[in-house]
Amino acid sequence: MIAKPSGKFLLLAPLLLFLGLAYAVPFLGVVRWSFTLPEPGIGQYKAVFSDPLVRSVFLRTLRICLIVTVASLLAAYAIAYVWVRGTRTQRMLAEFCILVPFWISVLTRAFGWLALLSNRGLINTWLQAAGIIGSPLALARNELGVIIGMTHFLIPFAVFPIASAMRSIDERVLLAARGMGASRSRIFWTVFVPLTYGGLIGAALIVFVFALGFFVTPAILGGGRSVMVAELVYLRIFQSPDWGLGAAISVILVLFIAALLALMRRFIKPAHLIG
Amino acid sequence: MPQHNRKVEIGQMDEARAAEITAEGIGKTFGAFRALKDLSLDIRRGEFLTLLGPSGSGKTTFLMILAGFVDPSEGRLMMNGKDITNIPAEDRSYGMVFQGYALFPHLTVEQNIAFPLKVRRRTPSDIKRRVGAMIERVGLGGHEKKLPAKLSGGQQQRVALARALVFGPSVLLLDEPFSALDKNLRAMMQEEVKRLHQETGTTFVFVTHDQSEALALSSRVAIFNHGELLQIGKPQDVYERPASRFVAEFLGEINLLPLEHVSRNGSGATGRFEDRAIIFDQTAEKIGHEAVAAIRPEHMHLTETPPAGCNAITCCVEGTTYLGALTKYHLKTKTGTQIAVSMPTAAMSSFHPQKDVWVSWPTREGFLLPAGK
Ligand SMILES: Nc1ncnc2c1ncn2[C@@H]1O[C@H](COP(=O)(O)OP(=O)(O)OP(=O)(O)O)[C@@H](O)[C@H]1O
Ligand SMILES: [Mg+2]
Numbered sequence: 001m002i003a004k005p006s007g008k009f010l011l012l013a014p015l016l017l018f019l020g021l022a023y024a025v026p027f028l029g030v031v032r033w034s035f036t037l038p039e040p041g042i043g044q045y046k047a048v049f050s051d052p053l054v055r056s057v058f059l060r061t062l063r064i065c066l067i068v069t070v071a072s073l074l075a076a077y078a079i080a081y082v083w084v085r086g087t088r089t090q091r092m093l094a095e096f097c098i099l100v101p102f103w104i105s106v107l108t109r110a111f112g113w114l115a116l117l118s119n120r121g122l123i124n125t126w127l128q129a130a131g132i133i134g135s136p137l138a139l140a141r142n143e144l145g146v147i148i149g150m151t152h153f154l155i156p157f158a159v160f161p162i163a164s165a166m167r168s169i170d171e172r173v174l175l176a177a178r179g180m181g182a183s184r185s186r187i188f189w190t191v192f193v194p195l196t197y198g199g200l201i202g203a204a205l206i207v208f209v210f211a212l213g214f215f216v217t218p219a220i221l222g223g224g225r226s227v228m229v230a231e232l233v234y235l236r237i238f239q240s241p242d243w244g245l246g247a248a249i250s251v252i253l254v255l256f257i258a259a260l261l262a263l264m265r266r267f268i269k270p271a272h273l274i275g
Numbered sequence: 276m277p278q279h280n281r282k283v284e285i286g287q288m289d290e291a292r293a294a295e296i297t298a299e300g301i302g303k304t305f306g307a308f309r310a311l312k313d314l315s316l317d318i319r320r321g322e323f324l325t326l327l328g329p330s331g332s333g334k335t336t337f338l339m340i341l342a343g344f345v346d347p348s349e350g351r352l353m354m355n356g357k358d359i360t361n362i363p364a365e366d367r368s369y370g371m372v373f374q375g376y377a378l379f380p381h382l383t384v385e386q387n388i389a390f391p392l393k394v395r396r397r398t399p400s401d402i403k404r405r406v407g408a409m410i411e412r413v414g415l416g417g418h419e420k421k422l423p424a425k426l427s428g429g430q431q432q433r434v435a436l437a438r439a440l441v442f443g444p445s446v447l448l449l450d451e452p453f454s455a456l457d458k459n460l461r462a463m464m465q466e467e468v469k470r471l472h473q474e475t476g477t478t479f480v481f482v483t484h485d486q487s488e489a490l491a492l493s494s495r496v497a498i499f500n501h502g503e504l505l506q507i508g509k510p511q512d513v514y515e516r517p518a519s520r521f522v523a524e525f526l527g528e529i530n531l532l533p534l535e536h537v538s539r540n541g542s543g544a545t546g547r548f549e550d551r552a553i554i555f556d557q558t559a560e561k562i563g564h565e566a567v568a569a570i571r572p573e574h575m576h577l578t579e580t581p582p583a584g585c586n587a588i589t590c591c592v593e594g595t596t597y598l599g600a601l602t603k604y605h606l607k608t609k610t611g612t613q614i615a616v617s618m619p620t621a622a623m624s625s626f627h628p629q630k631d632v633w634v635s636w637p638t639r640e641g642f643l644l645p646a647g648k
Contacts, residue, residue, distance in 0.1 A: 172377035175344055180391035180442070181368040194381045 027254065030247045037244035044248035054232065054249065061229045064146055064218075065211040071151045072207045073200060076158035083159065084166040098156050106153065110220040113149045114140055117221070141223030149221040150214055157210060158203035165199025166192075205264040209257050229253055293478045294354050294445035295320040296341065302349035303336055303502075310336045311502045314350070318446075323472050323479045325489040328499030329525070334482045335374075337499070338448050341480060343367045354445075370439030370447040370477070374454065376431050378423040384410070384434050385419040391442040409437045413467070429460045436468070440475060449481045453488065465492055486526050490514060498522050515571075518559075520644050523569050530575065530614045532568040532588070533646065544643060549609055553586050556639040565646040574640040575616045577604060577626065578633045587635035590614055606634060 034044050048054050083094035116122050117139035124136040139145055169192065177187045215230040229249060236246030296318040303311040311333045318324050326334045339345040341352070343364035351360040359367060379387050388409055392402045410416060413433040423431055432452060439447055453461045469492055472479050483489055489496045490510040497507040506518045517523035534546030534553060544558040546566060553568055581587050590606035602623055606614040614634060
């Protein structure tokens with residue numbers, strides 16, 4: 001039996017109820033704190049934009065997110081290409097690489113990278129043993145470590161929209177270009193890549209938005225030296241009793257992400273994101 | 276601008292640049308499936324050759340082999356006397372119009388047509404001039420800046436043609452270019468392709484499974500079935516003198532009468548259908564004792580009394596179909612052979628047969644086909 005429209009809303013009700021209780025209500029509370037703590041007014045918002053520490057955290061966050069987005073897109077493009085256009089074995093291998101990360105938690109992966117990248121991690125130990133470097137390279141507990149860890153986490157999310165765009169390219173269009181005498185690299189750059197712009201934009205927005213709210217990875221791989229916005233909120237609320245400022249930062253972050261998502265909706269259909 | 280100048284501008288081929296291609300024993304297997312079997316044919320310089328056949332007969336496969344997108348499993352291809360079997364598509368660079376057009380969706384009309392010229396590193400001014408002339412030629416003026424998705428089917432078709440012809444290819448390959456168009460547009464585009472063929476002088480290889488399209492457009496028609504080339508010849512020849520029953524039936528409606536006691540008689544032949552002698556002015560060299568008389572419906576006439584000087588048989592009318600200008604009569608002979616005859620509706624207004632009628636045809640029109648399937 002097919003449910004009536006009202007019946008279908010009923011099917012969604014548990015999710016709506018959960019979203020309302022777990023997100024909307026607490027968020028309204030956070031909004032209230034941002035205007036009332038420690039005293040009523042918009043003082044906390046002024047502070048966000050004038051406090052040099054907060055400003056530098058925002059700038060760092062934007063910088064890291066941009067770098068992570070570009071790096072994830074490049075890697076995801078290569079993986080998606082193999083996944084969509086490779087031989088059977090290559091496709092299976094690509095699929096495996098895309099899906100495995102989903103089975104391992106963020107925390108595990110961050111510690112995994114720490115084991116590889118830290119001063120006494122595998123990479124530095126090997127390079128030193130091989131005599132290639134004298135003192136350990138600073139790969140973790142800094143911005144580089146954060147970028148590596150976040151990129152690794154976000155690549156699969158970028159693969160889906162890109163692969164979906166690649167899949168919808170008509171093979172005959174590529175054949176037509178070949179038939180007109182175009183070289184493989186010309187076909188790739190002037191036909192194939194432009195036909196995946198939609199997927200690239202979608203992937204970029206997803207990765208960027210996800211990256212903005214990252215907490216665990218920067219906290220572990222940044223070692224407190226490259227604090228990002230989410231960690232700053234945490235520090236303000238749990239370590240210094242500065243709830244108002246923490247709340248104001250959260251509200252600004254949420255509004256910024258909402259704006260980006262609105263932008264994303266204008267560029268791509270939601271179905272493209274899942275692939 | 277005078278006509279002859281414009282021709283030069285869109286890359287008109289001098290005869291010598293239009294290619295001639297020879298396929299020698301081409302075969303193609305996909306796994307265990309033989310899609311093409313020992314196919315040999317000549318594509319003459321500057322001709323309009325149509326590959327005609329039912330779905331799955333291997334037309335597209337052969338065209339893809341000609342274009343260089345698919346490698347043949349056997350045989351070789353010669354162009355102007357040189358072996359081109361192993362030359363990849365990008366180096367053959369024939370013009371090609373794909374089924375579904377395959378336009379670049381992200382490029383405007385202008386940019387689509389300019390693509391093959393950019394590949395050839397022509398100067399910007401040269402590209403601009405040729406693209407402009409080509410757009411003019413195919414009647415796309417005013418649509419230069421549009422994306423393909425904003426065009427109608429016929430306009431997209433024109434872009435595909437323009438893009439395939441703009442660089443003056445020595446061969447133009449077209450795979451069922453009109454199958455998505457409605458009847459009127461189809462007729463218009465057929466005229467246009469015919470005109471482009473005459474104006475460019477390029478060798479055209481055209482795939483279709485529409486027999487009337489094939490007959491209307493081609494210098495020659497090659498009929499395919501199950502990966503084999505059954506017959507190749509001028510439209511008149513294949514239509515009027517098909518070599519096999521399949522070709523006869525595929526090219527249009529035809530009435531088939533099983534004959535007995537067939538014997539050659541000078542350049543013609545005689546045979547017996549039911550109790551009537553059937554005469555043929557001409558016949559093929561080899562014909563058995565039993566054969567099938569094949570007569571196109573447009574050569575047959577219906578009368579209430581037996582006409583003189585013709586082949587004639589008696590039938591009863593089983594029904595009629597009104598087709599506007601024509602009325603189609605469904606007839607049956609005494610022994611149950613079905614016959615269809617189309618007569619001008621106007622001429623038959625006083626024809627209301629109550630019982631048997633006579634079906635007749637001139638002795639020069641029928642022909643004999645081997646008996647059996
Ligand atoms: N890549 C392929 N792999 C396996 N079989 C194929 C392949 N390409 C074509 N075939 C088969 O070869 C046969 C001929 O196909 P082809 O596309 O040449 O037919 P066609 O005459 O163009 O038919 P249509 O009029 O339907 O386009 C078909 O049976 C088809 O299934
Ligand atoms: Mg085909």
